[in-house]
Amino acid sequence: xxxxxxxxxxxxxxxxxxxxxxxxxxxxxxxxxxxxxxxxxxxxxxxxxxxxxxxxxxxxxxxxxxxxxxxxxxxxxxxxxxxxxxxxxxxxxxxxxxxxxxxxxxxxxxxxxxxxxxxxxxxxxxxxxxxxxxxxxxxxxxxxxxxxxxxxxxxxxxxxxxxxxxxxxxxxxxxxxxxxxxxxxxxxxxxxxxxxxxxxxxxxxxxxxxxxxxxxxxxxxxxxxxxxxxxxxxxxxxxxxxxxxxxxxxxxxxxxxxxxxxxxxxxxxxxxxxxxxxxxxxxxxxxxxxxxxxxxxxxxxxxxxxxxxxxxxxxxxxxxxxxxxxxxxxxxx
Amino acid sequence: xxxxxxxxxxxxxxxxxxxxxxxxxxxxxxxxxxxxxxxxxxxxxxxxxxxxxxxxxxxxxxxxxxxxxxxxxxxxxxxxxxxxxxxxxxxxxxxxxxxxxxxxxxxxxxxxxxxxxxxxxxxxxxxxxxxxxxxxxxxxxxxxxxxxxxxxxxxxxxxxxxxxxxxxxxxxxxxxxxxxxxxxxxxxxxxxxxxxxxxxxxxxxxxxxxxxxxxxxxxxxxxxxxxxxxxxxxxxxxxxxxxxxxxxxxxxxxxxxxxxxxxxxxxxxxxxxxxx
Numbered sequence: 001x002x003x004x005x006x007x008x009x010x011x012x013x014x015x016x017x018x019x020x021x022x023x024x025x026x027x028x029x030x031x032x033x034x035x036x037x038x039x040x041x042x043x044x045x046x047x048x049x050x051x052x053x054x055x056x057x058x059x060x061x062x063x064x065x066x067x068x069x070x071x072x073x074x075x076x077x078x079x080x081x082x083x084x085x086x087x088x089x090x091x092x093x094x095x096x097x098x099x100x101x102x103x104x105x106x107x108x109x110x111x112x113x114x115x116x117x118x119x120x121x122x123x124x125x126x127x128x129x130x131x132x133x134x135x136x137x138x139x140x141x142x143x144x145x146x147x148x149x150x151x152x153x154x155x156x157x158x159x160x161x162x163x164x165x166x167x168x169x170x171x172x173x174x175x176x177x178x179x180x181x182x183x184x185x186x187x188x189x190x191x192x193x194x195x196x197x198x199x200x201x202x203x204x205x206x207x208x209x210x211x212x213x214x215x216x217x218x219x220x221x222x223x224x225x226x227x228x229x230x231x232x233x234x235x236x237x238x239x240x241x242x243x244x245x246x247x248x249x250x251x252x253x254x255x256x257x258x259x260x261x262x263x264x265x266x267x268x269x270x271x272x273x274x275x276x277x278x279x280x281x282x283x284x285x286x287x288x289x290x291x292x293x294x295x296x297x298x299x300x301x302x303x304x305x306x307x308x309x310x311x312x313x314x315x316x317x318x319x320x321x322x323x324x325x326x327x328x329x330x331x332x333x
Numbered sequence: 334x335x336x337x338x339x340x341x342x343x344x345x346x347x348x349x350x351x352x353x354x355x356x357x358x359x360x361x362x363x364x365x366x367x368x369x370x371x372x373x374x375x376x377x378x379x380x381x382x383x384x385x386x387x388x389x390x391x392x393x394x395x396x397x398x399x400x401x402x403x404x405x406x407x408x409x410x411x412x413x414x415x416x417x418x419x420x421x422x423x424x425x426x427x428x429x430x431x432x433x434x435x436x437x438x439x440x441x442x443x444x445x446x447x448x449x450x451x452x453x454x455x456x457x458x459x460x461x462x463x464x465x466x467x468x469x470x471x472x473x474x475x476x477x478x479x480x481x482x483x484x485x486x487x488x489x490x491x492x493x494x495x496x497x498x499x500x501x502x503x504x505x506x507x508x509x510x511x512x513x514x515x516x517x518x519x520x521x522x523x524x525x526x527x528x529x530x531x532x533x534x535x536x537x538x539x540x541x542x543x544x545x546x547x548x549x550x551x552x553x554x555x556x557x558x559x560x561x562x563x564x565x566x567x568x569x570x571x572x573x574x575x576x577x578x579x580x581x582x583x584x585x586x587x588x589x590x591x592x593x594x595x596x597x598x599x600x601x602x603x604x605x606x607x608x609x
Binding site: 050052071072073077078079081082083085086087088089098099102103146150 | 500502503505506507508509510511512513516520521524525527
């Protein structure tokens with residue numbers, strides 16, 4: 001059981017409104033990712049759910065019961081922090097056992113649970129070391145272990161991978177996804193990295209300035225972004241936005257087309273442009289093409305595409321993947 | 334070239350540091366040397382630095398005239414007692430100021446520090462009268478209380494700076510893990526702050542050990558610590574430099590030894606936050 005409902009939840013620090021009243025429903029077993037740029041309130045929202053911050057208004061229900069003023073430990077949630085927040089003076093074993101010890105569990109029970117968690121996370125080799133003697137990835141596992149032993153109704157992750165190097169991040173991403181399918185427990189995961197959001201989530205919540213811009217599955221957000229912000233935030237490289245006469249032709253204020261939805265040719269096409277910077281990744285080539293009045297447009301070509309700075313190319317947007325946005329920034333459907 | 338300059342600069346800094354260090358240490362050295370002289374040699378002019386008749390007679394005389402160990406024990410009880418009591422009050426206080434600050438926290442800290450700027454003599458009479466009326470004059474309890482209050486601002490300030498260095502997320506993690514406020518302070522904060530608490534303890538033991546104003550004014554015989562023991566050798570019947578020096582040496586020796594062995598902790602404590 002781990003359903004969470006936010007009803008008109010809001011947060012102010014003095015006169016500063018960090019989160020205006022907001023509603024959100026998280027179902028049991030969901031892997032929900034809060035994503036948004038720095039300072040969008042995603043971590044604050046997570047801390048409100050955790051109970052580490054008090055709400056300024058509204059209610060938080062966990063499993064249908066009002067938990068708004070329930071202290072953090074009694075909410076049945078476990079949290080993994082960005083800095084891991086391990087207790088530096090305790091061994092890995094004691095770190096993981098700490099919540100059990102606080103719950104007054106017997107030594108034998110503690111040992112059994114710690115050993116089980118250590119097995120799931122492969123902590124066996126360094127169970128008696130201190131956090132200072134572990135690498136970043138190992139510390140992260142310990143932090144997750146400390147969360148698992150509590151058998152919480154939901155896990156809260158606050159940018160848990162941002163201190164790891166790129167290769168390790170990909171591994172841990174898979175491990176956390178794996179863990180979610182094994183435990184089938186609700187997970188709420190905060191990140192500013194849209195790739196993490198796209199790869200891990202069942203449901204993505206895109207936030208900006210405390211507002212929920214859109215909630216949906218990764219592909220829903222990719223295929224039909226509700227507004228300009230979401231269209232630009234989800235997808236890498238980001239969607240091209242074109243305004244002016246070209247947009248008016250399609251009956252919109254702004255049109256959007258993703259780099260991967262533009263056909264590229266050296267001989268003919270709809271828009272003529274000059275190649276600027278090109279990034280050759282082997283599997284893909286990203287070109288920045290200067291298309292006069294339309295501005296600079298990013299194009300993705302599959303595989304190697306042999307052009308050089310200054311070459312002329314022709315771009316043709318795929319009509320079925322064209323997004324249209326009205327003057328208010330909302331998508332026209 | 335640059336290497337030569339840096340060597341020369343290093344030599345100059347080293348020499349300067351030694352000069353300043355010796356200048357600071359000289360009075361203590363002089364006291365120790367004088368304690369081994371006879372009274373006549375102690376006031377001889379010009380004084381001799383090492384070339385005199387070394388004697389232990391002052392130490393025997395001092396031990397015969399007054400009970401060193403009783404004063405020593407009073408000093409131990411008063412300095413340790415006031416420091417431990419101070420820590421018990423200051424740890425929760427510093428916790429709240431470091432981790433749950435309010436708009437007024439900075440003001441409270443400044444206000445606490447400002448009490449250290451008050452000349453103690455300004456409150457001597459009221460405190461003396463309060464002590465007289467409550468029967469605290471010349472008691473160890475009374476001195477423990479007064480020295481706790483005197484050093485509390487420093488203890489709180491030192492602990493506050495240490496606690497500030499502890500990441501708040503770790504305490505939040507303990508809260509998520511079900512720790513009560515008491516367990517959070519006892520099992521998480523305090524063990525992490527042990528180095529800081531240790532240097533605070535050491536510094537305050539030293540401050541309390543050396544405190545002379547209140548210990549001299551609020552004691553007579555029973556609770557008199559080593560400061561009073563030294564002072565008793567500067568009497569109306571005349572100054573006995575050699576015996577006074579012997580008494581001083583005996584009074585500062587324990588704290589000097591403690592300081593020597595814990596200098597690493599102390600330096601870390603006093604420069605904490607400045608260098609990371």
